[in-house]
Amino acid sequence: MRNKTEVTIYDIAEALNISPSTVSRALNDHPAIRKETKEKINKYAREMGYQHNSFASNLRRKRTNTIGVIAPRLDSYFMSTVIAGIEKVASESGYNLIISQSLESVTKEVANVNTMFKSRVDGLLISFAGDTEDISHLDLFLRKGISVIFFDRVFQHPDCTSIVIDNFKAGYSATTHLIEQGCKHIAHLTNSLQCSVYNDRFNGFKKALTDAGIEYKPELLFNIRLNDKAGEEAVKKISTLHQKPDGIFAANDTSAVSLICNLKSAGFKVPQDIAVIGFNDDPISRYIEPNLSTISYPGNDMGEIAARTLIDRLENKQTEKKNTIILNHEIIMRGSSLRKL
Amino acid sequence: MRNKTEVTIYDIAEALNISPSTVSRALNDHPAIRKETKEKINKYAREMGYQHNSFASNLRRKRTNTIGVIAPRLDSYFMSTVIAGIEKVASESGYNLIISQSLESVTKEVANVNTMFKSRVDGLLISFAGDTEDISHLDLFLRKGISVIFFDRVFQHPDCTSIVIDNFKAGYSATTHLIEQGCKHIAHLTNSLQCSVYNDRFNGFKKALTDAGIEYKPELLFNIRLNDKAGEEAVKKISTLHQKPDGIFAANDTSAVSLICNLKSAGFKVPQDIAVIGFNDDPISRYIEPNLSTISYPGNDMGEIAARTLIDRLENKQTEKKNTIILNHEIIMRGSSLRKL
């Protein structure tokens, strides 16, 4: 497909009667090349339509200037802001990105990790699938000393920095907010607790209850898939309960919105009968009626910091090596939880 | 960072006392290698943790087995389904993906195209930014005979196949649906008409009006950015009109949903005062109240077909070379447009 007549540094060298190494250095802005020489070379290279061949370069330098990103899904609002943040920092620093999604399956995650390894990424950013139980699939990276940074859905590992928000505290805040609104019988809608973020939110939830003198009732913990069908299932579960909850903390906005819809269809008033708070500050939270209270999640910051941390390490600009970096969250109060309006 | 002791085909060759070429062939499942030899080599390679070095391979073969994808945005529901479709077909056929977004800016699009070219993708899939006026930035691809396929937001070009839905027909259907619901004074909310999809929808809109004996009124064409602020601006424009519209066809769901919210805040009843139909069948259309009528847009199919078309061409499995492939759409009727319910 490609034309055979690619312009190489040899062509430039020959035409300008200098050596290929000088051309290479000039093109890479090496300090030890005279300014005029550089200009001459750059000008000619541009004229000839020279294109840097990164394969040859990578092969030689044993680096790729590429960062791998693996996320559970790409198509949530939160994740798309994270990716945007990563992309910004990476491209500013001259790194390319390879992005893939595990679709919440550890099997695909393992495959993705292997692909990233074969692509010889210089470093890896990863947020784990919901059913990932251990991180031995990262061993091939860690054994070779290739940097791996976790974000959002993390595990504890001595060699890997994690970028997170304080999900415990956020879960605590969300629950406390419902309690302050007069809720006494609060349910929690969440995914498998295997996943760090959900487990932390759940623990924050429990602690808030305890601190308020409310007993935690296991039948009010709904473990379901937090997608757009979540509300349906949750309402089904609620209908089987003698005492209905008067407040629900949903661990993400997708499920919270679905929940509000289904609660309304089932005849519950939100927030009068049941108050709802979500998690993520997804734009949809501003369209549902009543507008959804939620926890804002700084996706952009998370992406930028994750990428910056990785790149600093790649370039040995290590500041202090922290094991966990915790970002701030905020609670956003809207109609769905404001019972005393 | 990387360990120095990468296992190469030379290491394997030496250990097994055969030539590197045989190892290379065996690893690539070349037919002219004895089965036992292959097995021996594969076994040893696995044991030694051999990893194929695609840079060396790419350098030598002058192919990358990589497809580039450029989209205006990654974070819409529609686009994420397209990407999912592309990824499925590409990975099934052994191709990697490089994905980037133009963020609706032709400047960034040009930069992305150049990056893709430097990355030496084997082929390119592209959907254009809203302000792209011509496609001369693709010349460096076309001049070298590298395949480019357009999807969704397309231009006409003799060398490039376009994968689209029939936006004219869809715009016609959407408008006709409003007319059938009794609307006589219909507005159209759309982006810059420079963009193929919006222009076609607009023309369908106009034709439907004409066919129904309704005069097209330029003051009912609202050219604005179709984001979550669109509704606000549209309602502002509506408030300046003597005769309010009784139906609005919005060219995407994001703007339609924002519009419904703002119409309601402004005291209009939807659909009684103003009926609304959107475009895309974004999940949010099922949450807004009343639920949004819309046009379903087969993102997954579009992605799969685009990738398949490109890969077939890369591998010279060209069936008939079509210039445009048109996918079917469907009209989805929900509450927001159903005035006679």
Place this chain on the structure above:
DNA sequence: CTGTTAGCGCTTTCAT
């Protein structure tokens, strides 16, 4: 400041 030279790891023609 610039040139010489030797690979990086792989594929592939040509030869056997």
Place this chain on the structure above:
DNA sequence: ATGAAAGCGCTAACAG
């Protein structure tokens, strides 16, 4: 069915 050898385009010692 296998091997020898050349070279993809670039970089980086080392030498001057």
